[in-house]
Amino acid sequence: MKNREIVLIFFLFMFLELNQSFILVESEYECVYNLISKISNVSDFYTDLTGRYEFCELDKQGYRLVNCKEDFVVGLILNYKNSSTIFSINDFNCFSSLDIIEFYYRYKFEKNFLYGFSKTVEYFISYFSDESLLDFDLNVDKTIPTNSVVIKQLILEKNLNIYFSSLKNVQNFQLESIPSNYQINYINDLTDIINCIKLTTTSNNIPSMNNIRIYTLEITLLPNFNLESFSNFSTYTNVKILTLTPSNPSDIFPFPLSLCNLPFNNRLENIEIYYQIEKPLNYINLSKLNNLYLLKIPNVGVLFNVDGNFPFTDLNFTIFEFSNGRIKNFNFNFPNEAIWTMENNDMFGIIPKTYPDGLHLNLKGNRFIGEIDDSWCGEFFDISNNNIGGELPSCFKCHYLESMVFSKLSNNNFQNFNPNNLEPCLDIELNLLVNHSSGSLLLYGNNLGPFTTSLSVLDNSILGISMIKSCKEFMVKKNSWVPGIKPKAINITFPYLPQGPVTFEISAYNEFLPEINNIIRYSDYFIITGKYFAYNESVISVLISNQSCSILKSNFNEIQCYLLYSNQTIKIYEAIDIIVQVMNVSSTFNFTVNQPCNGNNCPIANCGRYGKYNFQSGVCDCSSKDRRGYSCELKSLNCPSENCSGSGYCNYIIGKCECNKNRIFNDCSGILCNDGNVCFNDGKCNFLTGICNCSSKWIDSSACITPKHVVNSQELSHNKIGNLLSLVGWFGDVHQNLLILIDGKKCDIISNDNQTVRCYPPDFTCNFIKISSLNLLVSQNNFIWNGIYNPIFTDGCSSSSDSISSISGISSGISDSYNSESLNNEDESSKHLNSDLVISLSVLVPLILFILIGIVYIKFITKRNNHNNHNNYNIINSNNDSNNSDSNNNNNNNNNNNNNNNNNNNNNNNNNNNNNNNNNNNNNNNNSNNINNNIYNNINDNNDNNRKFDFDYYGEDEDPFSKDNIFLLDLKKH
Structure with missing residues (x-):
């Protein structure tokens, strides 16, 4: 059974292998067969079961010469040595899908060979070339159809002229010839503009680039170069990258001065010159090359200067290399964000002590002097082989053995540093x-x-x-x-x-409680061992019997501190507490004080070569004032800042500042952000200011917690209440005192989240908004964003103020959105409304005047009766009540009559419109009634201009947003 399975697997494997092989169509097979037979023997290939040669597979030498895809030949690699073969274009045009041809031997070709390729051939590469490849008939209006032509190691037996008209379709043309006594010259015979990506060539002349837009032009200057052709550089307006290389590194050519006269619209960005440059007559002005950001001359030569100075009037290049020249002085005026290399120029000058911002600087092999400070740490530079003095910053001194450090600083004259006798680094x-x-x-x-x-x-x-x-x-x-x-x-x-x-x-600080295992006392010195301590003494505090013990040094496992006159503070054999605090966490250790170490009750301190052990005191007597500590192992140092940056005091025992809360570093210059906590939302603490450096979304002073809101877009839409403004942007999740003002007027907020705030804005017509630069202010969390109020009108350009005409100087807004009625219905409704208003006003105005006269008359009667007969006070009050009741009844009757009139008008209008506008008439009826009531309310409340709705105006169960009250709401706000 197992043997059968093995056999099946074997045949399945063979079947899959056979199916992966390409079987060329007959025409392609014959084309390959004829081509291989022309230069070699087809027997170099294996045959399949049918006897056909497997051209698409590896040959017997293990080379793949024919690349196939879907049973067609797409690539040919010809490396058979046969110098007698002459290729014809017909040898290749029989392939229907041929894409690339590579020649690895110097074959010969029929005349006009490159002209005849089919359009399928994209790449032609010849690594060893015969001049017959470029043998073209003159005055033949033909071009090479191939996209990319690469010709290397071309052997010339006569002068060669290359016409640009033959290269119109070639995007990448590379020609490399073996130096000889024959010349290669380019002739520009173009009448129309052509586009080219790259031209790399050896030439005896600088070709004209008229009518050519090219990205990269690389020219290798051959011997017997035509220097007069340098004038053709004036035609290089549409060249982006120019590279000039000599065939012999010792060749000297002039600087291409014609480039200085290019028009301002030139496209030249990069110039790379690899030959030595002859001495210029005057300074060179490249200011017209306004796009030039790279100038690279790595082999300048000793001649290219003007009286020992840089030969350029302006050195404002982003990438600049000027090496192996002779320049006397350099003034270190660097542009921002630049890469400058000036090696081996014998330059002299004083190097800047502070490293220039954003600069990559290579000054290797000159005669610069001066000093450098800590700002050079971590920058990209090389100042080796100069005369730099002063003190080498400790960041380099501690890590000098790293190759990236000593290779940049070697062979200088630093005073505090001897590379052959390095001191231990104890300052980490x-x-x-x-x-x-x-x-x-x-x-x-x-x-x-x-x-x-x-x-x-x-x-x-x-x-x-x-x-x-x-x-x-x-x-x-x-x-x-x-x-x-x-x-x-x-x-x-x-x-x-x-x-x-x-x-x-x-x-990490505050993540582990410090653990105390043991305490040893040497006179006034205390050695505390354990773990989870810190290397930074400024974040550690030790209290012994509530007295501060000054930290001498510390690490993860040990703290040494000094308590002056400790015998006066604590008593022998007294049980005391020692509190060790690291940053914001602390631990307490109960400790029974013994006698100071005298060699009997604790180990003798190792004084080394700096002192002698004192058995009476239990500590070393240091031989010099420069040493301190119970074993004299510490240097006596002054504080780095005498006043500790005004944020602490100098502890001369340890030579460091004791800093105030939330201050760090040896001189207390560092300020911890956020009260010693981290900066949130990926913010970074700026220890110089104590303020977190936050991204654009957060406020620095809030430790990156409070959002720095911004409005990115504004949308104004309509709902049944009115305009709705949507502000889209970033608002965060904290919204203290959120306020939106448009031209100083409040926008009533109805919802908000971290991306969107919606509110009801003040009424402005859309035309007014468009022509006015109204201020939009968004304030929250004590941060204000200001912008221009320019919303997108999602429902079209309309506003409530555009929809209803004014009534007695009061503008009432209703939405300009429509249901399904036509514009004619709206016009008819407006007529009904106007007629109802006229009738209502004709009734209301006399009624209001009558009420006012009655009130004045009653007050007059009351005042007179009170004056005449004080005893009739109650009777007069009754009359007043009666009169008020009558007035109210009259008012109600008048209102009823008015409403009846309005109803009659509405009924008549309904009959005239054949009942097509029932909804509009009912709304007008309601609006008429509401107008009467609203005018009366405006007499009592005429200062209510806010958009806030007065819900007390309606009954408890009445909907203020119903259709009957929409019109009233808009009137009431005025």
Whole structure:
């Protein structure tokens, strides 16, 4: 059974292999057969089961000479040595899908060979070429149809003229000839503009580029070059990249001065010159080459200068190389964001102490002097082989053995540095914080290394490290594809320190409580051992019996601190508490104070060569004031800042500042952001200002928590209430005191989220909005965004103020959206409304006047009766009540009559319109009634101009947004 399965698998495998082979169609097979027979023997190929040669497979030498696709030949590689073969174009045009031809031997070709290819051939490559390949009939109006032609190692036996008209269809033309006594000249006979991607050639002349738009032009200048053709550079308006190379590196040619006279609309961006340049008569002005950002001359030569100065009037190039020349002085005026290389020019000058921003600088092999500071750490530069002095910054001194450091700084005259006798680096300061929003670790401090290769993280396959700020800040992040929890404690190794590789174990602040295992007392010195301490003394505090113990030095496992006059503070054998705090977390250790170490109750301190052990005090007596510590192992140092940046005090015992809260670094110059916490939403703490550097979405001063809102687009639409404004952008999730004002008027907010705020805007006509630059203000979280109110009208250009005519100076807005009625219905409704208004006003005006006269009359009667007879007060009040009641009845009767009249008018209108406008008439009836009531309300409340709706005006169960009240609402706001 197993043998049968094996046989089946074998035949299946053979079947699949056979099906993967290409079986050429007959015409293609015959074409290949004839071509191979012309230069070699077809027996070099294997045959299949039918006896046909397998041209599409490897030959017996293991070469694939024919590339096939879907049973057609698409590529040919001809490398048979047969110098007698003369190829005809018919040898190749019999292929229907041939795309590329490569010749690896110097064959001969019939005349006009390249003219005859079919359009399917895109690439023609000849690595060893005979001049017959470029033998064309003169005055033949033909062009090479191939897209790309590459001709290398061309042997000339006569002068060769190449006409650009024959290259009209060629996008990539490369011609490389073997130097000889014969010349290659290009003749521009074009009458129409052609486009070309790349022309790479050897030539004895600079060709004219009239009527040619080309991206890259590379010319190798042959011996016996025609220098007069340099004038043709004036035609290079449409050349983007120009490269000039000599056939002999020692050749000297002039600078192409004609380029300086190109018109301002020239396209030239790159110039690369690899030959030595002869001495110019005057300074060269390239200001007309306004697009030129790269000028590269790596082999200038000793002649190309003007009295020892740079030969250019302006050096405002983004990428500039000027090497192996002779320049006396250089003034270091660099453009921003540039790459400059000026090697081996014998230049003299004072190098800038502070590194220029955004610059890649190579000044290797000159005579520069001066000093450099910490700003050079981590920058891309090379100042080796100069005369730079002063002190080498510690960021380089600690990591000098790294190849990327010493290769840039070697062979200078730094005062504090001897590369043959390196001092141990003891100045590395490490701090670690967890960014809880991203899960990454922020490693910060001093002398951490100028490059990411300066340090490594244990188990690098899990954690990745990237540099934020050279020598000061690195980010350590768990690789996303690795499972497991994100670490909060790591081991950092510095492999290139002078004393050898050193590994530091470090934990993130506030993530672990410090653990205290033991305490040893040497007189006023206390040695605390444990773990989860810190390397940065400024983040550690130790309290012994509520007294601050000054930190001398610390690391992950040990703290040394100094408590002056400790015998006066604590008593022997007294049980006291020692509190160790690292950043914001602390631990307490109960400790029974023993006698100071005297050699009997604790180990004798190792004083080394800096002091002698004192058995009475239990500490070393240092031989010099330059040493401190219980074993004299510490140097006595002054504080780096005498006043500790005004944010702490100088502890001369440890030579460092004791900083105030939220201040860091040895001189207390660093300010912790967010009260010592992290910056949120991927913000980075700026320790110079103490303010988080946030992305554009967040406010820096809020530790990147409060959104910095912005409006990207505005849309104005309609609903049944009125206009609705939608502001789309970024608003975040915190919206304290959200306010929107349009031209100083409030836009009533109905909804908001982190991307959209919707509100009812003040009424402005769309035409008014379009012609006015109204201010749009969005305020929240004490941040204001200002812009122009220019909404997109999603329902077309319409506004409530455009739809209804004014009534007695009061503009009432209704939506301009329609249901299914025509414009004629709207006009008819407007007529009904106007007639109803006239009738209503004719009744209301006399009624209002009558009521006002009655009120005045009653007050007059009351005042007179009170004056005449105070005892009749109650009777007069009754009369007043009666009169008021009568007035109210009259008012109600008048209103009823008015409503009846309006109803009659509406009924008549309905009859006239044959009941086609029932809805509009009913609305007009309601609107008429509401107008009467609204005018009365406006007498009592004529200052209500806000858009806010007065729900107290309606009954508890009445819908203020019903069709009967829409019109009233709009009138009421006025």
